[in-house]
Amino acid sequence: MTDDASFDAFYARAYALVVGQAYLLVGDLGEAQDVAQEAFLRALARWRFVRTLEDPTGWTRRVAINLAISRWRRHRNALTAWRRRADPDTAAGPGADRVDIVDALRGLPPRQRAVIVLHHMNDLSVADVARELGVPEGTVKSDLSRGRASLSRALADTRI
Amino acid sequence: MTDDLGTHLRSAAAAAAARSVRPPVTAIRRRLVRRRVATGSAVVLVAAVVVAGATALEPRSSLRPTGPASLSATATRTPYASPSATPAAAALPTIVASRGDETEDQPLVFLSPVTGRVLRSMHVGLGDQPLGHPWISYDRSTIYFVRVTTSCSTEIVSVPSRGGPDVIVANGYAPRVSRDGRRLAYLEPADACSDKSVLVVRDLGTGTERRWNAGAGEDIVDLDWAPDSTHLAVIRQVPRPSAEATSGIGSAGYFDNELWILDTQAPGASIDTGHQVPGVKGWCDAVTYRGPEGTLVVLALPGHGDYPSVLSEIDPDTGHTKEVVRFPHPVNDFDYDASGQHLIYVWNDTLYRWVDGRSVRLAGGINSAAW
Numbered sequence: 001m002t003d004d005a006s007f008d009a010f011y012a013r014a015y016a017l018v019v020g021q022a023y024l025l026v027g028d029l030g031e032a033q034d035v036a037q038e039a040f041l042r043a044l045a046r047w048r049f050v051r052t053l054e055d056p057t058g059w060t061r062r063v064a065i066n067l068a069i070s071r072w073r074r075h076r077n078a079l080t081a082w083r084r085r086a087d088p089d090t091a092a093g094p095g096a097d098r099v100d101i102v103d104a105l106r107g108l109p110p111r112q113r114a115v116i117v118l119h120h121m122n123d124l125s126v127a128d129v130a131r132e133l134g135v136p137e138g139t140v141k142s143d144l145s146r147g148r149a150s151l152s153r154a155l156a157d158t159r160i
Numbered sequence: 161m162t163d164d165l166g167t168h169l170r171s172a173a174a175a176a177a178a179r180s181v182r183p184p185v186t187a188i189r190r191r192l193v194r195r196r197v198a199t200g201s202a203v204v205l206v207a208a209v210v211v212a213g214a215t216a217l218e219p220r221s222s223l224r225p226t227g228p229a230s231l232s233a234t235a236t237r238t239p240y241a242s243p244s245a246t247p248a249a250a251a252l253p254t255i256v257a258s259r260g261d262e263t264e265d266q267p268l269v270f271l272s273p274v275t276g277r278v279l280r281s282m283h284v285g286l287g288d289q290p291l292g293h294p295w296i297s298y299d300r301s302t303i304y305f306v307r308v309t310t311s312c313s314t315e316i317v318s319v320p321s322r323g324g325p326d327v328i329v330a331n332g333y334a335p336r337v338s339r340d341g342r343r344l345a346y347l348e349p350a351d352a353c354s355d356k357s358v359l360v361v362r363d364l365g366t367g368t369e370r371r372w373n374a375g376a377g378e379d380i381v382d383l384d385w386a387p388d389s390t391h392l393a394v395i396r397q398v399p400r401p402s403a404e405a406t407s408g409i410g411s412a413g414y415f416d417n418e419l420w421i422l423d424t425q426a427p428g429a430s431i432d433t434g435h436q437v438p439g440v441k442g443w444c445d446a447v448t449y450r451g452p453e454g455t456l457v458v459l460a461l462p463g464h465g466d467y468p469s470v471l472s473e474i475d476p477d478t479g480h481t482k483e484v485v486r487f488p489h490p491v492n493d494f495d496y497d498a499s500g501q502h503l504i505y506v507w508n509d510t511l512y513r514w515v516d517g518r519s520v521r522l523a524g525g526i527n528s529a530a531w
Binding site for chain 2: 032148
């Protein structure tokens with residue numbers, strides 16, 4: 001398969017994973033799409049390298065994570081996108097349970113949100129999350145605990 | 161408990177993904193090419209005085225001390241005024257810029273450095289091919305620019321600044337002609353649809369070429385000729401494990417950016433044969449030799465994707481860095497005038513001039529500019 005064709009196939013296969021994760025991290029579908037496209041652009045820029053990796057999707061997801069974190073740093077004083085109550089797209093919205101979890105995530109501070117998503121959705125270990133975010137492992141554990149508690153309260157759902 | 165949370169999160173992510181229309185892959189490819197065109201630093205240092213409104217570019221020779229400075233001069237800089245000093249409007253050269261919007265002709269435009277008004281247009285595009293990287297030869301007689309040819313390739317084109325037929329010079333991007341006008345340096349993609357680049361230096365008199373690969377690095381990002389027209393400053397990216405990288409995520413994942421000085425007269429075919437300026441330079445993606453003395457300046461993000469962009473002087477011997485401009489936002493492209501006193505830059509398809517420590521918007525629809 002040529003580099004061109006292999007990237008096209010990879011893009012088609014991985015886009016949903018990357019944009020979905022980005023959505024949980026940035027809280028706005030439009031921003032999530034921007035983050036995802038930027039991540040894929042960077043994958044394309046180094047596709048000859050990325051395609052040799054064991055997990056190109058994982059690499060691209062990591063890029064998206066860092067882009068999302070960078071955006072938080074750029075907009076330290078603004079959780080506006082995250083706290084928007086409606087997405088700009090006109091497609092059918094998610095079900096009530098999904099709105100609940102997204103709204104609950106919106107209520108978390110950015111770092112807690114990142115810790116929750118990285119650990120529970122991406123299955124990163126506490127050590128890996130700490131390395132990704134540049135914080136001590138104890139901070140990650142604390143954020144996990146507090147984040148889960150906050151989500152439980154927000155969702156009033158004892159399953160979490 | 162945690163399994164349920166993971167399930168909830170994955171379900172919400174999947175729902176969001178289902179509502180997101182995946183752009184065609186050609187859109188990603190096109191963005192990459194456009195960025196490659198737009199984000200290189202236009203680093204020509206020109207010294208002409210062109211009165212605003214003039215339609216021709218005057219040679220710089222009558223305005224600047226002649227004779228190339230030595231490379232060592234970069235380490236012992238002559239003090240100069242802050243770039244924020246208010247310029248004398250009449251002494252500023254006309255700006256050459258490429259339009260960032262996808263207009264039918266994609267012209268190069270000549271702009272007033274004071275008002276941003278278009279003084280002249282030059283129609284050099286073919287259809288809707290994006291243009292970028294305008295660069296002016298030291299005598300201001302020739303403009304070089306980059307034209308996108310396919311979704312994965314670009315060509316360097318030259319055109320007389322007074323107008324005339326354009327000539328395809330090479331396949332590549334980031335053209336830089338030495339101050340003595342004898343050599344063209346540029347970046348040539350190592351393969352189609354890859355932005356891993358090879359540095360090429362062409363003798364414009366004989367047509368002979370030399371090539372340097374990135375060596376231990378993954379890619380070459382930007383370059384500029386030293387005042388001596390022999391040495392090149394080169395930025396290259398070096399891949400690192402995420403835990404070790406200090407520059408954060410670059411265009412290819414975790415990278416550190418290094419600044420190297422390459423003697424183009426010395427043997428070798430790798431950037432490794434040059435001299436590395438000590439230290440890692442953050443997420444820097446543009447370098448220039450500023451003013452007649454050739455002060456080495458890089459454009460960088462402070463690290464780990466933090467914004468805004470900053471311009472810093474760097475001592476090539478010690479690596480000592482001194483921040484000289486902190487922009488209010490990221491910057492794609494910048495250029496000093498020949499004196500090194502006045503600065504223009506581009507961000508988000510908008511051209512700005514840096515005046516008295518603040519940004520002054522000059523024109524929209526610009527993706528790259530040179531002074």
